[in-house]
Amino acid sequence: MRGSAPADDPEPPNLALLMNVGLHVCAQLGTCTLTVGEILGIGTGSIVELDRRHSDPVDLIVNGKRVARGEIIAVEEQLGVRVTEVFDASP
Numbered sequence: 001m002r003g004s005a006p007a008d009d010p011e012p013p014n015l016a017l018l019m020n021v022g023l024h025v026c027a028q029l030g031t032c033t034l035t036v037g038e039i040l041g042i043g044t045g046s047i048v049e050l051d052r053r054h055s056d057p058v059d060l061i062v063n064g065k066r067v068a069r070g071e072i073i074a075v076e077e078q079l080g081v082r083v084t085e086v087f088d089a090s091p
Contacts, residue, residue: 023062023063024062024063024064025060025061025062026060026061026062027058027059027060027061027070027072027079027081028058028059028060028061028066029050029052029058029072030050030051030052030056030058031050031051032048032049032050032051034048057069057070057071057084057085058070058071058072058081060081060083066087067086067087067089068083068085068086068087069083069084069085069087070082070083070084070085071084
């Protein structure tokens with residue numbers, strides 16, 4: 001195949017072009033469905049109940065696709081996700 005990388009090359013040349021492209025990463029705690037009225041009623045101190053328990057893992061979403069799951073951890077003064085499961089890349 002023309003332009004393909006040798007089998008022992010760890011990173012094909014065409015993939016190397018993409019290695020510095022930024023992706024949007026989101027840690028999703030959970031979801032819920034609310035009516036418009038419920039959304040309009042949200043204010044300071046409101047509690048929005050999600051579909052997960054506090055001990056459940058969070059999903060790691062990259063550009064809208066769930067790629068991994070993990071647990072929330074503290075990293076100095078910030079939050080992070082310790083990955084506990086990576087999902088198969090097949091469609």
